[in-house]
Amino acid sequence: xxxxxxxxxxxxxxxxxxxxxxRLNLRWEWCFAVExxxxxxxxxxxVGEGQxxxxxxxxxxxxxxxxxxxxxxxFALGASHTLAITRICQSVEGMPLAIELAAAAVGTRxxxxxxxxIERGLSFLKTDLRDMPARHRSVQAAFEHSWHLLTPVEQRTxxxxxxxxxxxxxxxxxxxxxAAPTVLDSLVSKSLxxxxxxxxxxMHELLRQYASERLAALPEVQTEARNxxxxxxxxx
Numbered sequence: 001x002x003x004x005x006x007x008x009x010x011x012x013x014x015x016x017x018x019x020x021x022x023r024l025n026l027r028w029e030w031c032f033a034v035e036x037x038x039x040x041x042x043x044x045x046x047v048g049e050g051q052x053x054x055x056x057x058x059x060x061x062x063x064x065x066x067x068x069x070x071x072x073x074x075f076a077l078g079a080s081h082t083l084a085i086t087r088i089c090q091s092v093e094g095m096p097l098a099i100e101l102a103a104a105a106v107g108t109r110x111x112x113x114x115x116x117x118i119e120r121g122l123s124f125l126k127t128d129l130r131d132m133p134a135r136h137r138s139v140q141a142a143f144e145h146s147w148h149l150l151t152p153v154e155q156r157t158x159x160x161x162x163x164x165x166x167x168x169x170x171x172x173x174x175x176x177x178x179a180a181p182t183v184l185d186s187l188v189s190k191s192l193x194x195x196x197x198x199x200x201x202x203m204h205e206l207l208r209q210y211a212s213e214r215l216a217a218l219p220e221v222q223t224e225a226r227n228x229x230x231x232x233x234x235x236x
Contacts, residue, residue: 001026021146021191036094037063040086055082060089060099067103075106084111091118092125093204098139101125122209143210146192157183158192159218160225162211167202176228 001024007014008028018024023031037059055061056077064085068075077085088111092098102114104127109117117124126138135145150158157179164172173184184201187193194202203211215222 022149023189036060036092037089037096037099039089039094042083042086042090058089060094061085063096063099064089064103067100068106071104071107081111084115087112087115088118091115092206095139095204095206097136097142098125098206101127101139104129122206122213125206139206140210143207146190147210147214150190150192153179153183154186154190155214156221158187159211159215159221161187161193161201161203162208162215163225163229164201164203165208167196167200169200172232173201175232176225 004016004018004024005026007016008026012028019034023029039060040055040058056065061077065075065077088102089099092102098118102118102125105114105117105124114124122138122140122143126140129137135141147155147158157177160177160179161168161173163176168176170181170184173179174181177183184193188195188201192203192207194204196202215225
């Protein structure tokens, strides 16, 4: 970080492209949020009895098909796959790593079975590829890396927020987690929580699943968070 600052200080015309889950917090920094790949909707006209026009134009669908074809060149995006692939892309919110891991399982499971596995939990999204970095061999491993960079207060807050399945307002988040607004801001800056223009917090569904699994490992903390959530459910 210090080196980047020194480069920009001494050579202001230099442009550096840096990808990071967390902001660098340098005064020269311009932030561009990177969202998931475009996914098809679960409702008509793209999903129906047949393969509707435009389905293959979605980036998430193209990545899924491309990954499957690395091991099965005969794979085709037929009408029978439309709904299942849409469920897969939607459930991972277009996350490229998750889509690639899901597509790698097509040789042993149907697309519908893969969609069901993802909806049941994170453990399914993994690979044994030898040339894949350890922290990218599963979605869980990728999240573990970020988890260990959090402070204890941030970890506890992150876990407690998993009780909100459809996001929440700031007041509800504070009531359930007991965290200061600055802690919530920190989770936003680390891309573990999203702040929506409508004035609500939201968590990526896979991150919410991971946080929920962490919370379940601490029964007392989980019970406390759920009780608080129930008591202020009218705020969420």
